[in-house]
Amino acid sequence: MGFCRALSPNPGRWELLSAVFHRTDDFYGEVEIMAKKTAGLAGADKIGPLPRYRQVKEYILSRIESGELRTEMKIESENRLVELLGVSRMTVNRAIRELSGEGKLNRIQGVGTFVASQKPQSALLEVRSIASEINERGGVYSCDIRLLEEEKVKPSLALSMGIQPYSAIYHSIIVHMDNGVAIQLADRFVNPAIAPDYLLQDLSKISPNEYLLSLAPISEVEHVVEAVIPDSWIRKLLHINEAEPCLVLHRKTWVGCEVATESSFYYPGSRYTIGGRFTPSNRGSIQVT
Amino acid sequence: MGFCRALSPNPGRWELLSAVFHRTDDFYGEVEIMAKKTAGLAGADKIGPLPRYRQVKEYILSRIESGELRTEMKIESENRLVELLGVSRMTVNRAIRELSGEGKLNRIQGVGTFVASQKPQSALLEVRSIASEINERGGVYSCDIRLLEEEKVKPSLALSMGIQPYSAIYHSIIVHMDNGVAIQLADRFVNPAIAPDYLLQDLSKISPNEYLLSLAPISEVEHVVEAVIPDSWIRKLLHINEAEPCLVLHRKTWVGCEVATESSFYYPGSRYTIGGRFTPSNRGSIQVT
DNA sequence: CACTATTTCCTGTATATACAACAGATCCGA
């Protein structure tokens, strides 16, 4: 009963299979889309294949990322995708509707669906590794780990993170550099309950962000920005003088209902800006979906 | 044919009506939900009532805003709302799914749907009026219009806004104050094609944001933040000395494919932070929905 | 040729139905 979960004969590749059965009045026409190959993926605790609409989303995203679908190109119509993928139009519709809500596609009624133009970097709206950001810009990434230890958490921070005062917390201070120039100082407090092995990582190989993201998906993020003249020890590490302002990005992340990390990122004002582009949703004072 | 568009007998109020007809094989059971009263609303060029799933969203949002539904409260189940509102479950499902994607509701499979806790201010992710922000905090808003005129647009800005160099552009500089203390300096360039009457507005009565939002919905926003020591004329207007850093928020907005405004907002570093909270969507390096 | 009406293709919305997955309550027997 239920779904027929065929396994791909071609496990190394992403593939959609369809197998439509005839239907009677109380039996569905059954269709199976192959699940994405999950071996080696983080978050593999999720059992079973992704739901079909998610598979359709992944299918389209992968075609965009592979370069097969370029910016501004028209993609197949919903009905064409129904034929190609062997799913119903409502399923395709949900996938494409969500993707266009996420800014990946644009739709025009009566005309078609188009690949949206690439949006610029949006460090304000994302959580991504500074290393990959530098690499994508063609820079040379390096880092300097100035601190990595267990501490007793101070009461104010404990309150904010929802843990016991003076219990253990992990603290790291890392200076990230592009071509040897300090670009960011990352001052992180990590909840041991979420990342018990944080101190054991080789953070020069895998960045804290990559490591933390690999443990569990972040369920919520809060970003607050501020302009300050930082303390002298920060000025020294970033090689800036006392007249140069700093942009500080405070980030707090949650995994489920627990606070996972609370960090501050200091950017030398003269060397960095942070941005993001988004589409406001449409009620009252306009907000991100 | 098609929908029966009943008018509300109670036009001053938001109301859901249901009128279910019997169905035959090729005729729908018809249901009508009253459209939101549109008289006096901006964007009234949209003809016809909102689609039903949007009406359901508005219905729930209005109940949250009115205080009837408080934070953490469980709301009606989908099937209950189907009965109450006279729409199908898929329609209710879409409405609630989108609301939970927007962070207004939380859903737990097998348990129910709950009103999400109020998220803090998110000036990073929204476009809202500084006046209403100050009023909500209980402050006393006032402003000082330092400039409001038509100028010839410089080539670099013209390029960025996609208009002819040295053509006309509107330029305003306004200092916003809370209890007489300067909180923000707004330096705005407005595309005359979008807001031809910008210069005629009484911007001390209606804030530029409110006015611009009333003209047309913003289709896209870009925010970039930066820390600077501002020019002396800005320091003077904000009453800060030359050692105090400033947070600058650069905002660019689009209406359709045209750039509508390009603005810079200066916040005294010691008096303001800007923040936003969001839920990352779940692909690759995590981004806003 | 120019202009209009029709057709066709596309997305947008709405519904009814069916089943899956999950959580909590309830029942029941050892």
Added chain:
DNA sequence: TCGGATCTGTTGTATATACAGGAAATAGTG
């Protein structure tokens, strides 16, 4: 009383179907 099976209510996904409405191509007409 305990522990498991069963039931019930809830959300999550998938499908078939139908119609509305926009845009562009096409046919038809003067």
